[in-house]
Amino acid sequence: MHTLEQLHNGSLAGATRLQLSCGLTEFPREIFELADTLEILDLSGNALTCLPDDLPRLRRLRILFCSNNRFSVLPAMLGACAQLTMIGFKSNRISEVPATAFPAALRWLILTDNRIGTLPATIGACAQLQKLMLAGNELTELPPQLAACTALELLRIAANRLSALPPWLLTMPRLAWLAYAGNPVSAVEEAAAGPAAGAIGWHQLTLAHILGAGASGVIHQAQWRQAGQARAVAVKLFKGAITSDGLPACELRACISAGAHPNLIAVLGELRDHPHGVQGCVMALIDPAFASLAGPPSLESCTRDVYASSQRFALAALLGIAAGIAAAAQHLHRRAIMHGDLYAHNIRHSDQGQALLGDFGAASLLAPGPQATALQRLEVRAFGVLLGELLARCDGGDGGTAAVLNSLAQLQHDCVQANVAARPLFADIARRITACHVPQ
Incomplete structure (x- = not known):
């Protein structure tokens, strides 16, 4: 300053x-x-x-x-x-x-x-x-x-008065990160999702140090007291009534509607009765062995995450991360949820290739019909960008290893191709990753 x-x-x-x-x-x-x-x-x-x-x-x-x-x-x-x-x-x-x-x-x-x-x-x-x-x-x-x-590539139009998404939007060749919750176009799905379940009272929580902060809120480590037991958790407190991605209420609906999956950060419940009316949610505390996959985009990189210059991935770890995130995205799409912010900086990973996807600030609920499939394929491009970033930081190899890398490179190409309708869906992506095996 x-x-x-x-x-x-x-x-x-x-x-x-x-x-x-x-x-x-x-x-x-x-x-x-x-x-x-x-x-x-x-x-x-x-x-x-x-x-x-x-x-x-x-x-x-x-x-x-x-x-x-x-x-x-x-x-x-x-x-x-x-x-x-x-x-x-x-x-x-x-x-x-x-x-x-x-x-x-x-x-x-x-x-x-x-x-x-x-x-x-x-x-x-x-x-x-x-x-x-x-x-x-x-x-x-x-x-x-x-x-x-x-x-x-990135469009945030949440919390406006849009009654429909224009058809041309779903064919834009590079669009990968879209958020549109909180508009009339998604009002029916958001109403059907109903109120968030599993309320956790503020009086049950004791906040400790800050674990991190993002566009929509600040995450604290905390103790959750329930039935005479204390459990270490993470508590996300939203920064305001509107974030750069949309509305906190829409994020709460989406992350709780997502349900449980081994590659999603578990949401335990919605925060209630904060003394200043702050909205928030309580999540499982992530093992400290899991680190952020990358940092968020910089002023210079604009839409691309920033990785440590020394960051490298073994092929086995790369496959684990790719398979885990593809499985998480497939799970979300089956539940009619588009994550909207499928980025490396929203992924925690271990050295062994385990991966957890979090942050539903840009999530939107999908209405049934052909638009839902097109929207899913927009998110497939986001996965393709992620896969490309991982491949660029993976050491090459010979023989079977080279064959696996070639298969992944072809998958990455298919995911980011300009023809949105020709991109694979996550069920096919998950199948193709599973078919890749690291030679012993």
Whole structure:
């Protein structure tokens, strides 16, 4: 975090990154003194309502964050910022998105938790758009021109007013991570899922240290007292009424509806009676021998997880992880649940190849019919991306080992192919992985 004093006295000269959160109501003009170097500007957590028309003077600006301010209109001059690839205006009051607000180089747009009712057709010109975050708005439809954004891989449209998913959405060649819960289109399925079962009272829990945090909440280790016994558990407390993926209530319905599976992190019940009304759930505590498979995407990687540079997988472990996650996804699809965030950073694994899939923040319930199959095949692409990442970090071999790797490479290719209808479903994926055997 930087200060206005640092900006005023010139001590930030040559800075490539600037972060100011100090109750700003106007854009500090001194920022333009950094025009030759500034690449990342974060003005989140202020009281701004507009940006200067000459913002494009920041000619090297690549990333702009203005979340948690008071904008009612997405600044129109953003489209003139030639190098701008990432824009974040989460949790403002935006109801209007001008047609000129999209820069040509845009890869990542975050407009979560606003009041947007329509998007302009010009978004279809964003040929490089990979990640679009629109949860928690008032959209009743998506512009058909969005179909031209064939690089789009992640789309969050949960908690809007969509009564249907457009058919073109289900044929987008690279779309892999989709969340749409909390819309009229899924209201029937969500109502049928009913209230979450297995309520666990706040008074039964004693929270300890934080185990981790994600987009939707913070996870604590805790003790659960029940019938005179104490059990170590994990408690997820949601951060707010709306997350970047959608609604906490939808996540609770999905993760409890998922039921038990050896490759899913077990959910024990919904948290009730928190003194401040915070929503949450209680989960089984994972063995500390299980580690995160990867870190979440970075500002640079956009839609791709970040692995440790030294991360390698033995073929046997790779097969175990792939088989486990394919089995978990098949189980979810059979229960009419799309995970929506099938990523390595949501997977815990052991060195022996055991894998556990968690985090249902982006999950959606599938309605019966042909759309459900198409949606499943979108998620198959997410699995294909994961499998490709594992294969890229697996040592090669000769003979039978090479044959297994070739089979997996073909499966990976089939999962990510642009023709969505030609991708295999998880039953076939699981069968093909099971058919692979590591030579003894």
